[in-house]
Amino acid sequence: MAFHDDSVSHERDDSAPGQDKLLFLPNISINGLIDDETVSFFLGRLETVRKNGQDMIMELNTSGGDADAARRMALEVRLFRRHSGRDAFCVGKTKVYSAGVTIFAAFPTQDRFLTEDAVLLVHERRMETSIALNGPIRSCIQIVREQLALLENRDVWRWKASGNLSKAVRSARTSFTGARRRIATSTPPRRSVLE
Structure with missing residues (x-):
């Protein structure tokens, strides 16, 4: 039609x-x-x-x-x-x-x-965030690294209520094997008040 x-x-x-x-x-x-x-x-x-x-x-x-x-x-x-x-x-x-x-x-x-x-x-997803750094320098560096990793990898992590990793959805830049390797070796990203 x-x-x-x-x-x-x-x-x-x-x-x-x-x-x-x-x-x-x-x-x-x-x-x-x-x-x-x-x-x-x-x-x-x-x-x-x-x-x-x-x-x-x-x-x-x-x-x-x-x-x-x-x-x-x-x-x-x-x-x-x-x-x-x-x-x-x-x-x-x-x-x-x-x-x-x-x-x-x-x-x-x-x-x-x-x-x-x-x-x-159609456009790329946009992000607007502020990062407040306050505390020990090592903690501040870790916060910046985590935010940078979110931007660079664009991976979406989904967690069950129990806190176990239920699924990692790969981005266009990540192979399935690479995602599985990261799942096996990574810990969940720390949530912050910045998100």
């Missing part, structure tokens, strides 16, 4: 809603900044969609926002698709920037669409 000659086009199958429904009758509309309030709104609307036994039809128009909030919404999209037995579709309208692209990418390519005026913006 194509919305316009310049848009992303997909073959229509029997399970895809019609163009009018996709464009004008979404059951979830995300318009604006992605933040914790947006996640709460989204989860409420998603619950209604589930209770009504509907396919998810999301309209997305955002200048971006909190990357972690977007990751949570993307997770919920994938869980909905996996466990509800229903389809999920997304129409990106006008702007799908930054965190919005994370949400948009949670939908399979055949189930995501862009209007003719839509623009996608």
Whole structure:
């Protein structure tokens, strides 16, 4: 289905809603900044969609926002698709920037669409932090090293509540073997008030 000659086009199958429904009758509309309030709104609307036994039809128009909030919404999209037995579709309208692209990418390519005026913006994740050094010099050096390691490696560490390493997700610069080697020889990064 194509919305316009310049848009992303997909073959229509029997399970895809019609163009009018996709464009004008979404059951979830995300318009604006992605933040914790947006996640709460989204989860409420998603619950209604589930209770009504509907396919998810999301309209997305955002200048971006909190990357972690977007990751949570993307997770919920994938869980909905996996466990509800229903389809999920997304129409990106006008702007799908930054965190919005994370949400948009949670939908399979055949189930995501862009209007003719839509623009996608992808950029590297940004970080804003201050480092306060106060105390023995060796402790200060360790804090700086830990922050530098986070920037250089871009590895994401996930920990179970028990404190055991549950999974290390490799970054584009890290091989799986290298990640396994680091897991076997490293201790968990120390959390600080800087994060």
